Amino acid sequence: MVDKLNWAILQELQKDARASFSEIGRKVGLSSPAVAERMKKMEDAGVINSYKVNISHQKTGYQLRAVITLRAFTGRLKAFLETVSTYKEVLNCYRITGNENIIMEVILKDQVNLEKLIDQLITYGETRTHIILSKVVDDAPILPR
Template identity: 80%
Template structure:
């Protein structure tokens, strides 16, 4: 990873729809050179996807929460197999510490949250935190983290 690849990644993280010619203008490369570098980073798995970020509130999901789960003995494996089917879960991480799992969920309202918690408590003890605002939104990966 050289300085130019990092510059390309910074531009793509700001706007994944930016044209390669526009990136080239910003960082001082030709469009074919940017294209070649991006393709190589895709082939190497450095860039693994391009995606759309939705405004969940504008499509009817007014509530965002962080839920931790401390799995009951013998229930973690079953949870790990089913959590992928929960449409409310937008991020789920297996973590160290007292809890086994931390999830970010989006929900229509408090009733929707209650129904999700009712499903989750069959796997373990939950702790729920309602998100008030997002201070850092999917910040870009930066060189020299």
């Protein structure tokens, strides 16, 4: 399903998901209808799941980014997993292996909001917080195999 041309289309979409079929076609060497047909097939097959907006959180007043790990107390992991989606500050949350059970990327307005979030999280387990200073690598593009 994902041949060389589809990989090229996917890479162009990752650069700009709003690019027109004709723009993508010029870059990958296909006609506009051919690009549209390939994208539709990739959507139907679940290769393309959605198109998203990339928001500048800093410009919306959310200046503080952090990574928080959680080592759940015995019997508290399930309760946390049922609740985590209600925290508006959580951008991403992953269940992981190792000493901690959870790693989250969060965005907050300031340290006061970070403290409030941590106060909520410590009812589920031991937390460790790392403030993000800067982004070193942008979202890595997919690479064909």
